Amino acid sequence: MAGDRLTNKWEKEFLDQAESKIGTPMTRYLCPKCKSELTLKTGKKGEFWGCSEYPSCDYTADNVDGRPVRKKRYLCPSCQNPLRRREYKGEWFWGCTDYPKCKITLQDEDGVPATTKKYPCRACGHYLVRKKGAKGHFWGCIKYPECRNTLDDDRGLPKLRKSTK
Ligand SMILES: [Zn+2]
Ligand SMILES: [Zn+2]
Ligand SMILES: [Zn+2]
Numbered sequence: 001m002a003g004d005r006l007t008n009k010w011e012k013e014f015l016d017q018a019e020s021k022i023g024t025p026m027t028r029y030l031c032p033k034c035k036s037e038l039t040l041k042t043g044k045k046g047e048f049w050g051c052s053e054y055p056s057c058d059y060t061a062d063n064v065d066g067r068p069v070r071k072k073r074y075l076c077p078s079c080q081n082p083l084r085r086r087e088y089k090g091e092w093f094w095g096c097t098d099y100p101k102c103k104i105t106l107q108d109e110d111g112v113p114a115t116t117k118k119y120p121c122r123a124c125g126h127y128l129v130r131k132k133g134a135k136g137h138f139w140g141c142i143k144y145p146e147c148r149n150t151l152d153d154d155r156g157l158p159k160l161r162k163s164t165k
Helices: 002-021
Strands: 038-043 046-051 060-064 067-070 083-088 091-096 105-109 127-133 136-141 150-154 157-159
Touching: 105 127
Parallel strands: none
Antiparallel strands: 038 046, 046 060, 060 067, 083 091, 091 105, 127 136, 136 150, 150 157
């Protein structure tokens, strides 16, 4: 019982001290790639976590409530290079990192590239993705500009043209 009281006293002293001396408790996070320490950095888009061994290690993670959260990587449906989220005139979209060699762009849906809805391109056998053009949404082939097949958008679905007529 005496031991408990001692522990509690020690704990209280420790907590008192912690409150007065440690303003911002820092938790250390390690880089999963090279096991070095991750440091919180500030970039153009706000805070993010980067490896302290940068530039020899290029690991980065998003900052979510002070913790590093690994970015999800999305691959280009055409060439399998990673996609990058970009902003153009206040609208987010996903573009291939192999641009301008690969001109794939995908619509952004809540921070995720809209690749879930796939509809086959009847012209070339690849598939169509929903895009936003000057006149609104439409469906274009992922092989654009090699394949210029497009379909009108009908409330989020490609409007299939009737094969007859
Ligand atoms: Zn690293
Ligand atoms: Zn690509
Ligand atoms: Zn096509």
